[in-house]
Amino acid sequence: DDLMISTSLPDRPAQFALNKLDAYEYVDLCFSGGLNGECLALKASSTASPSRNAILDENLPWHVFTEARYGFIKYMGIAKWPVKLYKDLCAFFVRIKSHPLHRTDVGKRALLEYQARAQQDWHD
Numbered sequence: 293d294d295l296m297i298s299t300s301l302p303d304r305p306a307q308f309a310l311n312k313l314d315a316y317e318y319v320d321l322c323f324s325g326g327l328n329g330e331c332l333a334l335k336a337s338s339t340a341s342p343s344r345n346a347i348l349d350e351n352l353p354w355h356v357f358t359e360a361r362y363g364f365i366k367y368m369g370i371a372k373w374p375v376k377l378y379k380d381l382c383a384f385f386v387r388i389k390s391h392p393l394h395r396t397d398v399g400k401r402a403l404l405e406y407q408a409r410a411q412q413d414w415h416d
Contacts, residue, residue, distance in 0.1 A: 321360035349408035354400040
């Protein structure tokens with residue numbers, strides 16, 4: 293009797309990003325959900341194309357990257373990615389996040405650039 297209906301929707305990737313995840317294709321972390329609007333592209337959307345306001349992975353602030361990877365991992369699981377690929381990408385993100393270079397701003401930029409290129413290469 294005291295139940296209330298939420299007045300907000302949870303962050304969810306744009307439909308085009310979900311389609312790419314379902315096809316095991318590369319999608320920028322900014323589109324994979326879970327940041328309460330930190331990434332402009334995370335707003336719920338039914339569009340079939342990327343937002344022109346999207347932030348490329350290599351340009352993400354470090355704190356946004358560290359949060360966005362959780363959304364990406366979550367939706368990889370929902371899309372039922374092959375277990376080996378899922379585990380490999382999870383390990384990849386752990387290694388990026390825990391790499392000693394993450395202690396400096398220059399190191400963070402290098403790691404962001406590396407992870408963006410490595411992920412694109414992985415999916416090509």
